[in-house]
Each structure stands twice: as C-alpha cells, then as structure tokens.
Amino acid sequence: MEYKNIIIKKEDRLAIVTINREKALNALNDETVAELQDFFRHSWMDNSFGCVIITGAGKAFVAGADIAELAACDVKKALAKSMLGLYLMQTIENYPKPVIAAVNGFALGGGCELAMACDIRLASEKAKFGQPEVNLGLIPGYGGTQRLARLVGRGKAKQMIFTGDMIDANEAHRIGLVDEVYPVEELMDKAMAMAKTILSRSPIAVTTAKECINSGLDTNLQVGCDLEKTSFGAIYGTEDAMEGMKAFLEKRKAEFKGK
Ligand code: CAA
Numbered sequence: 001m002e003y004k005n006i007i008i009k010k011e012d013r014l015a016i017v018t019i020n021r022e023k024a025l026n027a028l029n030d031e032t033v034a035e036l037q038d039f040f041r042h043s044w045m046d047n048s049f050g051c052v053i054i055t056g057a058g059k060a061f062v063a064g065a066d067i068a069e070l071a072a073c074d075v076k077k078a079l080a081k082s083m084l085g086l087y088l089m090q091t092i093e094n095y096p097k098p099v100i101a102a103v104n105g106f107a108l109g110g111g112c113e114l115a116m117a118c119d120i121r122l123a124s125e126k127a128k129f130g131q132p133e134v135n136l137g138l139i140p141g142y143g144g145t146q147r148l149a150r151l152v153g154r155g156k157a158k159q160m161i162f163t164g165d166m167i168d169a170n171e172a173h174r175i176g177l178v179d180e181v182y183p184v185e186e187l188m189d190k191a192m193a194m195a196k197t198i199l200s201r202s203p204i205a206v207t208t209a210k211e212c213i214n215s216g217l218d219t220n221l222q223v224g225c226d227l228e229k230t231s232f233g234a235i236y237g238t239e240d241a242m243e244g245m246k247a248f249l250e251k252r253k254a255e256f257k258g259k
Pocket of ligand 1: 025027066068070085106109111113132136138139141142144
C-alpha cells in the first residue's frame with residue numbers, strides 16, 4: 001500500500017512513523033487510519049526493526065478524528081468508523097514490538113486515544129492532551145472511555161471527558177497519562193535513546209513482558225500471575241534466556257538473537 005498520510009523512516013532497527021497531515025493538524029481521516037493499520041498489520045514479522053516510535057508532523061501529534069469526515073457520518077457510518085479506529089488501537093496494543101508515542105503537540109480525541117494504545121508515552125513540554133468530544137456532541141470513539149479510565153482512574157477520566165478540557169504535558173504526567181516530559185527539542189532524541197535501550201534487551205523477553213502486562217491488567221491478579229508463571233517457564237525455552245544469564249555470569253554483554 002502506498003502511504004499518503006504517514007511517513008515511515010527506518011534506521012538502526014527502529015521504525016519512526018510520522019503522521020503527516022499538517023494542514024489538518026494530523027487529524028485521523030479514514031485513509032490515515034487505514035494506512036496506520038496497514039503498517040502495523042504487515043510489519044510485525046519484519047526483522048529489519050524491533051521498536052516503533054509514533055509522532056506527528058508540525059505542531060500536533062494528532063488533533064483527533066477528522067471532524068469533516070465525522071460530520072458526514074450517519075449512525076451506520078459512525079459505527080463503522082469507530083470499529084476501524086478501535087481495531088487500529090487494538091492492533092497497536094497487541095503489536096509484538098514495543099511502540100512509543102512521542103507526543104510533540106496536540107493529542108486530542110483520537111490523538112489521545114492513539115497515544116494511549118501505545119506502550120509508553122513521552123511528551124514534549126508543548127504537548128496538550130484532551131478528550132474534547134463532548135464539545136462536538138459526541139463521546140470518544142477510539143477507546144478513550146476505556147483506556148483513559150484504566151490509565152488515570154475513573155475520576156480523572158470522567159473529569160477530562162465530561163469537561164472536554166485540555167491539560168498540559170506536566171498535568172498529564174502528574175496524573176499518569178504520560179510517562180516522561182522533555183523540552184521540545186529533546187523529545188525525539190530521548191524517544192530514540194529509550195528505544196535503543198529497549199532494542200539492546202532480549203526482544204522475546206520484551207514481547208513476552210508486554211503480553212503479560214496487557215493481558216494481566218484486564219483480568220484478576222491470580223489469573224495475571226498464572227499467566228506470568230507460564231510465560232516465565234516458557235521463556236526458558238529460548239536461546240536469549242540462556243545467553244542472557246550466561247553473559248551475566250561470564251561478565252560480558254549479552255548478544256540477543258531474538259530466538
Ligand atoms: N479534524 C479536522 N480538521 C482539524 C481537526 C480535526 N480534528 N483539528 C484541527 N483541524 C484543522 C482545522 O479545521 C484547521 O483547518 P483550516 O486551516 O482549513 O481551517 C487546521 O486544522 C488548523 O486548526 P486550527 O486553526 O483550529 O488551529 P488552532 O491552533 O487554532 O487550534 C486546536 C488547534 C485547539 C487543536 C483546534 O484545531 C481544535 O480544537 N481541533 C479539534 C480538536 C477535537 O475536537 N478533536 C476531537 C475530534 S473527535 C474524535 O477524535 C472522536 C474520536 O474519539 C474518534
């Protein structure tokens with residue numbers, strides 16, 4: 001598929017996905033959602049990279065779903081739109097490689113929802129977050145009512161969704177919506193440095209830990225711990241586990257192969 005709204009740059013085993021609809025503040029129209037879905041659906045077996053960073057071109061990360069398209073929906077189209085958006089967020093959440101959101105500016109509505117589907121959220125000091133759908137007479141449709149409440153608790157999620165107010169990066173950090181905040185000019189370097197650290201670890205261990213955290217959070221503690229136990233045992237069948245422990249005991253750097 002040829003991409004018109006996203007740019008994929010691969011370097012040093014890292015894929016940087018830039019949403020590039022600057023004139024609409026990177027709003028997610030159907031085409032952009034389809035392009036992102038295509039990238040994530042078809043790249044999970046691509047061995048040329050092991051980690052993804054998503055960011056936005058210009059002053060926005062993503063200013064939401066495209067309101068011009070939303071305004072043209074009827075009930076049936078709105079349901080389909082929500083399904084496609086939710087499917088994209090699930091694809092990212094279940095993507096085996098770690099996905100970091102580098103939130104450079106506005107992350108509103110679908111943009112906040114996209115960031116929340118990523119594993120880790122890093123923000124620039126200029127980033128702004130919000131679920132402003134009630135201003136449009138709508139509610140979040142790409143998972144905001146669910147993921148926001150799980151990330152920041154139901155009170156804060158309700159406050160953000162009921163008021164539709166934006167919060168700045170420091171407040172987002174304070175409530176646990178973002179994990180780190182950096183000066184604008186440092187954001188991408190910090191995101192890349194974090195990605196490189198993750199890339200130096202065992203990819204199988206990272207993917208397995210991602211699965212355990214994601215699946216465990218949506219079940220009870222006992223089931224989550226059972227999943228961890230089974231996965232802990234299974235990882236002993238990998239060469240990376242043998243190499244990691246051996247390297248430690250031999251006081252050298254481990255060379256992980258993802259096997
Ligand atoms: N959809 C379509 N176009 C958008 C857009 C969006 N979500 N957000 C911004 N744009 C467009 C504007 O219409 C404008 O286009 P023109 O130059 O052609 O007029 C351009 O981007 C620049 O925007 P502004 O002039 O408004 O820029 P600003 O700096 O004054 O304001 C802003 C920035 C506060 C982010 C403002 O653009 C804004 O409020 N945008 C809408 C945010 C929003 O409501 N998002 C939620 C969408 S609903 C949703 O996402 C539902 C869901 O969960 C799936």
